[in-house]
Amino acid sequence: MSQRGFDLTQLRTFVAVAESGSVSAGAERVFLSQSSVSEQLKKLEERACQPLFVRSKQGVSTTSAGERLLDHARRIIAMSEAAFDDLQGRSLDGELRIAITDYYRPHDIARILKTFSEQHPRLKLHVTVQPSTVIDSGADDRASFDIGLSARLVTSQTRARGGAAASTVVRREKLLWMSAADTAARAAAPFQLVVLPSTCQLQRFVVKLLDEHKVPYVVSHSASGVAGLQLALKAGLGISCLNESSAGNGVVACPANTGLPTLPAVEFHLLPGRPGESELVSNARTALTRLFA
Structure with missing residues (x-):
């Protein structure tokens, strides 16, 4: 009888590549060479009998079959780690x-x-x-x-x-000036600034940075949290500073030639x-x- 199921190591590699969006970034997460990762993905797709990724110059994205497998893979890995922790006496209760x-x-x-x-x-x-x-x-x-x-x-x-x-x-992530995808190229001084309350250390830093560099701006919208700030940016209400993983659909980085000061990273x-x-x-x-x- 033929063996059924998937190799756990291949599933871990698959999840790493799917979540990071590229073979190179996924390889770094699982501490393997790109060639080893590519070989594992090839074997996994052969096992699945269908393509799991769409490959392009920008990276990789999951096919519909890949998206279904991704959900299963995460749960399989989670159950495997839970079983191991339980047997090692490290189960959390x-x-x-x-x-x-x-x-x-x-x-x-x-x-x-x-x-x-x-x-x-x-x-x-x-x-x-x-x-x-x-x-x-x-x-x-x-x-x-x-x-x-x-x-x-x-x-x-x-x-x-x-x-x-x-x-x-x-x-660690980059901080970027961001705005709506259809207005980013037109961002110019005086900038319409979307802010969070002054209790937010990042927002205090942004305002201070603009003042120090004498960049003209007007506060156009105040949001109570990151979710509200994302919605305001998507609606085209102005620009703001966000870390890379906070950018959502319809929100992109402003061009480098807008005259905005360079931002540090965030940890x-x-x-x-x-x-x-x-x-x-x-x-x-x-x-x-x-x-x-």
């Missing part, structure tokens, strides 16, 4: 409170947390989305949350002092463990580090 900045991969965060829940079915998860300043200020407050994922700008000042002490950086980091925290929280932080990276 209890309640966990996580605070996450709304800048962190807003289009992917629900899927990431779903994967985490599938890996640890006995864990009851409570998630709140908060500004990074609120998360950082609650780092020592056990009543606020158990694990915090915050964002910080990578500037010469933060590099000099080492940023958030003992935190674990899980991701997302898990806050360090608190003295005396439970084994559950410590193990959960380790598991989340793998998923958030």
